[in-house]
Amino acid sequence: MGSIYMESLILAKSNLSYWLRQLRKEMALIGPLKGENNDIVFKTVENIHEIILDCPALIPSPKEFIFPQKEDMFRFSKDKVENLRNDKKRLIFGVRSCDISAIILFDRFYGEKFVDDYYMSRRNNTVFISIGCNNPDPTCFCIGLGSGPFLSLGFDIQFSDLGDRYLVEIGSTNGMDIVKKFIHLFSQPKKSDYDDQYEAMLSSQARFEKRINLENARQKILFEKVDDSFWEGVAKRCFECGGCVYECPLCTCFNVIDRKYSETEGIRIREWDTCMFRGFTKMAGNIWPADKKVMRTKRWYFHKLIYYPEQFGKFGCVGCGRCTITCPGRIDMATIAYRLKVGENERKAD
Ligand code: SF4
Numbered sequence: 178m179g180s181i182y183m184e185s186l187i188l189a190k191s192n193l194s195y196w197l198r199q200l201r202k203e204m205a206l207i208g209p210l211k212g213e214n215n216d217i218v219f220k221t222v223e224n225i226h227e228i229i230l231d232c233p234a235l236i237p238s239p240k241e242f243i244f245p246q247k248e249d250m251f252r253f254s255k256d257k258v259e260n261l262r263n264d265k266k267r268l269i270f271g272v273r274s275c276d277i278s279a280i281i282l283f284d285r286f287y288g289e290k291f292v293d294d295y296y297m298s299r300r301n302n303t304v305f306i307s308i309g310c311n312n313p314d315p316t317c318f319c320i321g322l323g324s325g326p327f328l329s330l331g332f333d334i335q336f337s338d339l340g341d342r343y344l345v346e347i348g349s350t351n352g353m354d355i356v357k358k359f360i361h362l363f364s365q366p367k368k369s370d371y372d373d374q375y376e377a378m379l380s381s382q383a384r385f386e387k388r389i390n391l392e393n394a395r396q397k398i399l400f401e402k403v404d405d406s407f408w409e410g411v412a413k414r415c416f417e418c419g420g421c422v423y424e425c426p427l428c429t430c431f432n433v434i435d436r437k438y439s440e441t442e443g444i445r446i447r448e449w450d451t452c453m454f455r456g457f458t459k460m461a462g463n464i465w466p467a468d469k470k471v472m473r474t475k476r477w478y479f480h481k482l483i484y485y486p487e488q489f490g491k492f493g494c495v496g497c498g499r500c501t502i503t504c505p506g507r508i509d510m511a512t513i514a515y516r517l518k519v520g521e522n523e524r525k526a527d
């Protein structure tokens with residue numbers, strides 16, 4: 178993570194490959210690459226020239242690299258416990274501003290009240306280079322949440338694409354560490370570079386098609402009556418596929434499982450869980466606090482719209498728009514927030 182630092186430099190695009198190649202000698206490099214199905218996914222970079230620099234705004238989040246979908250925690254036997262914590266150094270290039278905003282909240286969730294060593298170990302060994310979004314996707318709504326399209330703090334390094342060069346804003350000591358060894362590749366920005374970045378920001382802001390106000394939805398839930406039939410209608414449309422949770426850069430739930438190899442040996446793993454799955458909260462002895470689908474579905478919106486702001490002063494949504502693309506029931510966050518907005522209180526979700 179590193180402490181806060183602020184400096185801006187210019188990197189010519191022609192110097193990017195060389196810089197990344199040098200950094201890859203010291204740490205694993207992860208970036209947006211073509212996936213097996215011709216989609217774009219974050220993967221370990223073998224060939225720098227394969228990094229997709231002009232990918233669309235809506236690419237999968239890199240959450241997997243700091244909070245893996247399945248993580249081996251420790252191996253145990255009768256005589257010893259072997260910790261499997263991952264502390265490899267990694268650089269993740271090409272991350273979106275909304276995902277950096279999500280990681281900032283993840284850091285608070287897993288690093289404030291209860292410190293999760295597994296998460297923190299990965300996080301402290303990971304440096305992010307994010308790129309401000311010049312072309313938001315039609316489903317993006319980070320602009321209404323202050324979580325994009327460009328950030329003013331919270332990043333390690335933020336790139337702004339200015340055509341033939343990047344304005345490189347360094348926001349943490351970890352970010353500065355990977356710049357200073359190769360400082361000869363960078364130059365000082367001119368006033369015209371800042372002007373160009375400002376133009377890029379204005380132009381990006383003007384392109385947003387969705388302006389979603391989650392505060393309206395929060396107030397509606399807190400201070401006006403939202404009929405139970407509204408949530409029943411939402412639940413009816415949920416297929417319990419978990420797609421929204423798996424795609425969301427801010428969903429943090431996990432389950433812990435012990436797998437035995439033999440009578441005396443085994444491994445403890447954790448894997449993502451979702452409040453949308455039928456068995457969520459089901460415990461031994463058939464104790465099942467959230468046994469009704471409506472309870473589980475409602476919980477997801479309440480967690481993001483009510484409990485997150487209570488605990489962190491921020492919504493549990495950064496407006497990435499991924500659930501809009503993923504949800505087959507069309508009950509994604511943007512749609513529900515729209516339906517909850519002040520003045521639509523009688524409307525049902527079905
Ligand atoms: S709730 Fe939906 S729009 Fe919000 S951060 Fe999660 S996936 Fe993105």
Ligand code: SF4
Binds near residue numbers: 414415418420453506
């Ligand atoms: S993506 Fe939609 S249908 Fe699937 S679990 Fe989430 S809310 Fe339900």
